[in-house]
Amino acid sequence: MKSLKTLEELSALKAEALKSSNLGEDTTTTRVVVGMATCGISAGATPVYEAMVEQVSKKAPDIMVSKTGCIGICCMEPIVEVHEPGKEKVTYVFMTPEKVEKIVDQHLLKNQVVEEYTIGAKE
Amino acid sequence: MNTVTSLKDTKFFARQERVALRNCGIINPELIDEYIARDGYQALGKALKTMSAQEVIDTVKDSGLRGRGGGGFSTGMKWQFAKNSENDVKYVCCNADEGDPGAFMDRSILEGDPHALIEAMTIAGYAIGANQGYIYVRAEYPIAIRRLEIAIKQACEYGLLGKNIFDSGFDFELELRLGSGAFVCGEETALMTSIEGNRGEPRPRPPFPAVKGLFEKPTILNNVETYANIPTIILKGADWFASKGTQGSKGTKVFCVVGNINNTGLVEVPMGTTLREVVEEIGGGIPNGKKFKAAQTGGPSGGCIPASLIDTKIDYDNLTAIGAMMGSGGLIVMDEDTCMVDIAKFFLDFTVDESCGKCTSCRIGTKRLLQMLDDITLGKSSLEDLDKMEELCHYIKDNSLCALGQTAPNPVLSTLKYFREEYEAHVVEKRCPAGICKDLVTFEIVEEKCIGCTACVRVCPVFAIDGKVKSPHTISQEKCIKCGACFEKCKFDAIIKK
Numbered sequence: 306m307k308s309l310k311t312l313e314e315l316s317a318l319k320a321e322a323l324k325s326s327n328l329g330e331d332t333t334t335t336r337v338v339v340g341m342a343t344c345g346i347s348a349g350a351t352p353v354y355e356a357m358v359e360q361v362s363k364k365a366p367d368i369m370v371s372k373t374g375c376i377g378i379c380c381m382e383p384i385v386e387v388h389e390p391g392k393e394k395v396t397y398v399f400m401t402p403e404k405v406e407k408i409v410d411q412h413l414l415k416n417q418v419v420e421e422y423t424i425g426a427k428e
Numbered sequence: 429m430n431t432v433t434s435l436k437d438t439k440f441f442a443r444q445e446r447v448a449l450r451n452c453g454i455i456n457p458e459l460i461d462e463y464i465a466r467d468g469y470q471a472l473g474k475a476l477k478t479m480s481a482q483e484v485i486d487t488v489k490d491s492g493l494r495g496r497g498g499g500g501f502s503t504g505m506k507w508q509f510a511k512n513s514e515n516d517v518k519y520v521c522c523n524a525d526e527g528d529p530g531a532f533m534d535r536s537i538l539e540g541d542p543h544a545l546i547e548a549m550t551i552a553g554y555a556i557g558a559n560q561g562y563i564y565v566r567a568e569y570p571i572a573i574r575r576l577e578i579a580i581k582q583a584c585e586y587g588l589l590g591k592n593i594f595d596s597g598f599d600f601e602l603e604l605r606l607g608s609g610a611f612v613c614g615e616e617t618a619l620m621t622s623i624e625g626n627r628g629e630p631r632p633r634p635p636f637p638a639v640k641g642l643f644e645k646p647t648i649l650n651n652v653e654t655y656a657n658i659p660t661i662i663l664k665g666a667d668w669f670a671s672k673g674t675q676g677s678k679g680t681k682v683f684c685v686v687g688n689i690n691n692t693g694l695v696e697v698p699m700g701t702t703l704r705e706v707v708e709e710i711g712g713g714i715p716n717g718k719k720f721k722a723a724q725t726g727g728p729s730g731g732c733i734p735a736s737l738i739d740t741k742i743d744y745d746n747l748t749a750i751g752a753m754m755g756s757g758g759l760i761v762m763d764e765d766t767c768m769v770d771i772a773k774f775f776l777d778f779t780v781d782e783s784c785g786k787c788t789s790c791r792i793g794t795k796r797l798l799q800m801l802d803d804i805t806l807g808k809s810s811l812e813d814l815d816k817m818e819e820l821c822h823y824i825k826d827n828s829l830c831a832l833g834q835t836a837p838n839p840v841l842s843t844l845k846y847f848r849e850e851y852e853a854h855v856v857e858k859r860c861p862a863g864i865c866k867d868l869v870t871f872e873i874v875e876e877k878c879i880g881c882t883a884c885v886r887v888c889p890v891f892a893i894d895g896k897v898k899s900p901h902t903i904s905q906e907k908c909i910k911c912g913a914c915f916e917k918c919k920f921d922a923i924i925k926k
Contacts, residue, residue: 309586380691424433
């Protein structure tokens, strides 16, 4: 990996990173994040993350699954958020490995939000 | 069930504004590219390529950023003092020794956005003329430590740490130092003593760290959250940051809302948000329809804010004025079933354990204070003792070297100030209004309400309840251990707590 020496190199890297991470506004691929800070992990986020990686790699390999830090509402961990291009994110709370399959099958594959697991259902 | 499907549309999120937490819960903290995708290291590039060290400090000064660890000292001024101290070696330190019970702001930033800290410390190094930084993080944060190590390694690979960063001739190295969980090491001089390899004990100031700090060299020490604000301030400018918050407290503040509250979590709001907004809207109110009684800010060093002051706008000066303090951001919410004497005792118990023992006033004073509180909860005190206790509080504050001792009596003083009648009930009437202090509570059965279902008889662990089926029961006060199991079990409100 080469050292960054100029602001132009940093900007070029940013543009590249925006694409590879699906964090840009013009991204075309869905990004799924699992809250994996201490609060999430202690509530059982690790098996949720593993189930998500396994399910997605099997059924929808184009979708990106990523760990992330504390999403904020620690009392509803484990939390999974689905960021689809051009849409408001969907927040799933109190996740379990069993619920992951339904989210992958219904939301990620068929585009139907699993409302019963979303934050609105628990608020 | 409502139709909200995104956290962004919830009441919990609506009033929040994320500056220090801008990347938490969005990026993968273990990938530097994701931080860079979100404008990461742009501020460092801007500072090194287009700004002088003094311009960086002026920007931080003008932003009005104050220390987020609790002290609230101007960050820009701190940097200026360190810059003005002539020396060939200077240090940049980060206080990540978060120890207040119920506080996890710093941990969340370290775990969710470690590069923000690395970038900010490098900027600080450039500003004051330091080439070495230390992050003092407690060993109880293994995930934070692992992610910091990964982040430092990645930053080195991109040349964002190390020699000649951005071809500017500026070198900066960063190392971790692990603390072993002593609360006093969150105090700046004790922290530096610990980094030096000695027993973590505070030392007198002056000389202040900016003049003679780590290894007797000019040093700045800032909290994780303070640093997390820096890159955005450099990038968006001082005016942008200063436009948020109140007259004396700019920007946003991260709080950990915990205790008797529906939505426990990590919250970032603009300074000047009222406590009511945080508790009732963001926090979603108190569980089980209970009433809000008080909130403790600043952990064991802070004070409580009673329900009568729930409309206080949260900023440094307002909280100090009412006898609480901003602290690092722990916000413990208490409901009507909380005994304020018991709460003061809880915090004192903590400081007694954590006092390093250097100053007599703190080592013995807090111990005596705890004994006095204990006596109150046992019903062994008089009104005179309350005055003596207050006197001891002031003595400890005035005679302790560091902030641990100086602030240890705060929970007692502030509960005495706002809940004196509760102390008096314990002392005069030998009664605990909240029904928490076991020795002052009795459980009795109301004959008229008891239908004789024997549910309480079966649940009592010490066989203290007598009674036949379908005739009223009685509790033997000699046998009763006041566990409250019968009180919880009775469906007919026939058992009362006095």
